[in-house]
Amino acid sequence: MQAMILAAGFGTRLLPYTEFCPKPLFRVLNRPLLLLTIERLQRAGFDHIVVNCHHLRRQIIDLLQNIEGVVLQEEDMILGTGGGLRLAMESFRDEPVLVTNGDIYHTVDFRLLYEAHLHDTASVTLAMHDFPRFNKVSVQNNQVTGFENAEENKGLLAFTGLHVLNPGILSTIPLLRPSSIIDLYRRLLEEKKRINAYNVDGCYWTDMGTVDDYLALHGGLLAGDIPWWRELGARPESPYYLADEVRCADNLVMRDWVCAGRVMIGEDVHLERVVLWDGVSVPGRSRLRDTMIIK
Secondary structure, three states: OEEEEEOOOOOHHHOOHHHOOOHHHOEEOOEEHHHHHHHHHHHOOOOEEEEEEOOOHHHHHHHHOOOOOEEEEEOOOOOHHHHHHHHHHHHOOOOOEEEEEOOOEEOOOHHHHHHHHHOOOOOEEEEEEOOHHHOOEEEEOOEEEEEOOOOOOOOEEEEEEEEEEOHHHHHHOOOOOOOOHHHHHHHHHHOOOOEEEEEOOOOOEEOOOOHHHHHHHHHHHHHOOOOOOHHHOOOOOOOEEEOOOOEEOOOOEEEEEEEEOOOEEOOOOEEEEEEEOOOOEEOOOOEEEEEEEOO
16 A cells, blocks of 8 residues: 655744744654654555655655655655645556645544545545534535535535545646645546545544644643554653653653653743753743743
8 A cells, every 4th residue: 555645835834833843743742743654654554655845855854764665755846735746646656545644643544544445436535524623625425525615504524634546637737836636626526526525533633733733732642632643652651741861950840741852951940731842951940831842
């Protein structure tokens, strides 16, 4: 089985943090989300994974370049979801490809989604769920009937960013020109082609799109409210997830939950709902609450 992870975007909603780190490399409990996603795909049986990159791509290349089964696609310009997939056609095998965004944490079963596509004749299968914040896609009888169609408040679901497609449909996308894959899907509907909707209600999903979303993911994981990926390792016994290499002075106070990598923490520091990445130094007498520090 083959997959593609879309990891080329700028992550503008997470500025200024994404000026220093591409969004797919944001740490989830001290590990890059992109690396965790690759491990999940490989565990599900995907042995050929294309990852595209543009913004701060050297960081992605350095992390992934020696991983077996991973093909890196460097893009000199932002091509969008459609343009990135079109460029990847020459890297795909002659079989369906599962596509996932590089910035989502979810519990959708990759293999079940892929197999659902294999067992039907549609060219595309989208993983859909009821997520009111993003419900914009019209679905009837397990088929997509329109995008961003809010004329009726019935049958609207949210696209998870997970889909399986037959690579041949990408040939109509202009090469090396920015485009959205949704534009192609709209054309398919206009041509009366069928797009299946695979319902994943009941699965956990977040796109980590904002700082609040990012912090909420950590808080939910450490409180036990969000399903724990096997790839994260052992679940901690407390809501304080600290790397073994943490160096802290006296009188450290932690409240609610804290995630810290290899950091240095001064004296008399108070941390509450905070994420600290490797290499961060927290000055003495700091009071940090509801924030993340990456450098």
